[in-house]
Amino acid sequence: MIQETHRRSAIPALRLVAGILFGLAVPLGGCGPGESPPVEERSAPTAGEGSSSTTPLAVYHTALTFVGFGREPSLVHLRFENRTEPDRLRMEYNGWIAGTDAWTPVLGVVDSIPVPRAAWRVLPAGPLRVGVENGGELSTLRLELAGGPVRIDALEEVSSWSGSTGQRESLRFADLQAGGRVESGWLIQRQRARLLDEPAPDRRIQTFLLADTLGNGLLILRDRAFSDAPATVWTWLDGVQLDWADAVLLDLPGSTGLPGSWSFEVPDVGLFGEISGSEPMMDELPEEGTGFRLYRISATIGFGNEQRSLSGIGVEERGP
Numbered sequence: 001m002i003q004e005t006h007r008r009s010a011i012p013a014l015r016l017v018a019g020i021l022f023g024l025a026v027p028l029g030g031c032g033p034g035e036s037p038p039v040e041e042r043s044a045p046t047a048g049e050g051s052s053s054t055t056p057l058a059v060y061h062t063a064l065t066f067v068g069f070g071r072e073p074s075l076v077h078l079r080f081e082n083r084t085e086p087d088r089l090r091m092e093y094n095g096w097i098a099g100t101d102a103w104t105p106v107l108g109v110v111d112s113i114p115v116p117r118a119a120w121r122v123l124p125a126g127p128l129r130v131g132v133e134n135g136g137e138l139s140t141l142r143l144e145l146a147g148g149p150v151r152i153d154a155l156e157e158v159s160s161w162s163g164s165t166g167q168r169e170s171l172r173f174a175d176l177q178a179g180g181r182v183e184s185g186w187l188i189q190r191q192r193a194r195l196l197d198e199p200a201p202d203r204r205i206q207t208f209l210l211a212d213t214l215g216n217g218l219l220i221l222r223d224r225a226f227s228d229a230p231a232t233v234w235t236w237l238d239g240v241q242l243d244w245a246d247a248v249l250l251d252l253p254g255s256t257g258l259p260g261s262w263s264f265e266v267p268d269v270g271l272f273g274e275i276s277g278s279e280p281m282m283d284e285l286p287e288e289g290t291g292f293r294l295y296r297i298s299a300t301i302g303f304g305n306e307q308r309s310l311s312g313i314g315v316e317e318r319g320p
Contacts, residue, residue, distance in 0.1 A: 057196040059083045060120040061320040064138070066152060066176055067211045067312040068185035074098070074176050075313050076152065077294055078107060078141070080122045081320060083196075088112045091125055095143070096282065097150070097178065098296065098313075103281040106143055106150055120167075120193065137170070138189065151177040154187055158241060159234060164205065164223050167191035171219060171234065186217050194320055200290050203318065206231075206249075208275060210299050210312035218273075218301060218310055220264060222249055233266055237303070244269065258283075259295065260314075273301035277314050290319030 060082040068074035075098035083090040095107030109126035116123070122138060124130055131140030143150040155173040163169040174187035188209055194200065208220040216238070222231035231249035235242050244266045252261040252274070259277040266272070275297055282294040297314040300307060 055084050055115045055119055057084050057086070058119070059194050059196060059320040061192045062120075062122055062138075063190045063315070063317075064141070064152070064187060065190075065207065065209055065313055065315065066174060066185055066187050067209050067217075068176060068183040069211055069213055069215050070183050070185075071213055073185065073211060073311060074178065074183050075296070076106075076150075076176065077103075077313060077315065079292070082119055082121075082123075084115055084119045087115065089115045089119055091123065093122075093125055093128060096294070098281070103294065106145060120191075137168070148179065149177070152187065153177075154189075158236065159243065161232075163191055165192045165194065167193060184215070186211050186219075188219065192320055200319055202288070204285075205317050207315040208297060208299075208312070210275075210297065210310035212308060212310045216308060216310065218299060218312075220247070220249060220275075231264065233264065233271070235271070235301075237308070242271075269303075271301065271303045273299050275299040275314070285316060285318065290317075292317035292319075 062080040064076070064078040064080075066074065066076040076095070078095035079093070081092045083092075089112060091109065091111045091113070093107055093109040095105070096103035097106050098104075107126070107128060109128065111125050113123070118136060121132070121136055122128075122130055127144045129142040129144065130138060133139045137154075139154050141152045153175045155175065157170050157172045160168060160170040169190050170188070172187050172189075174185055176183050176185060186209060188207065190207065204224045206220070206222045206224065208218070210218045215236075217234075217236040219234040220231050221234075222229060230245070231247045232245050233243065233247040247264055247266045249262055249264045252263055259279050261277065262275045264273055264275065276299070278296040280293050280295040282292070285291040285293040293316045295314050296311070298309070298311045300309055302308075
């Protein structure tokens with residue numbers, strides 16, 4: 001079962017940060033109330049920064065997923081895997097942006113460096129540059145691409161929780177700069193870790209992240225350790241945040257293959273809906289073993305006498 005601790009809450013609407021400075025050459029400095037926190041530009045560590053004798057042999061996985069508020073929302077999915085060996089850190093970083101008919105690769109790096117002090121951190125590699133906050137959480141990502149830069153700025157944090165292996169995860173407002181335009185949206189960061197001498201978990205983790213043009217959002221997380229495992233549902237509707245840890249998420253009859261369809265309901269609250277997935281654009285999830293599947297999704301949710309239509313990304317994965 002997902003090891004997140006949630007409680008139902010309602011908070012005032014958070015204000016989106018406007019006027020984010022995207023000039024790549026401008027340093028990010030101190031900030032006042034309402035501004036983004038200072039970030040530290042990270043460069044690759046050099047030999048001697050870390051101690052391989054004190055670093056456990058492990059694999060660390062970080063995933064970032066962005067869903068924009070546009071009528072045809074921008075969709076981005078980035079995956080970072082760090083694997084420690086006795087004297088090296090092996091990095092495998094990949095990322096895609098959704099187009100009309102396909103997911104376009106924007107990151108594909110395989111590299112290694114001497115083991116740094118914090119082997120779990122995402123590091124600059126290839127076209128990737130990163131900025132981190134004081135706690136080490138990612139704040140800015142830049143991809144220097146031939147067709148122009150792609151940049152994600154994480155803004156206000158809306159919710160955070162402990163993931164399935166104890167790492168901190170979060171949902172935030174964010175801005176995406178790509179193709180000469182800026183689009184606001186939602187950004188979820190998920191993290192997992194495993195010691196290399198432990199077997200990979202045989203469980204499928206599902207993440208559904210959706211948004212609409214008004215900035216409303218729906219996030220559903222489920223760790224399918226068993227077939228009827230409950231899901232955690234988080235909503236941001238009309239500026240009010242609500243979350244529940246005991247939602248019901250069911251495969252709809254006849255949807256055992258691909259694409260899938262699901263119904264969800266929050267008992268005793270009156271929130272319900274259906275989610276439909278498209279054919280996967282990326283399908284590297286075998287019947288057994290580690291891997292992932294990535295696809296577009298759309299949803300209709302109802303609460304009271306209202307209905308909303310949202311769209312976004314579905315991710316299913318095992319591992320690391």
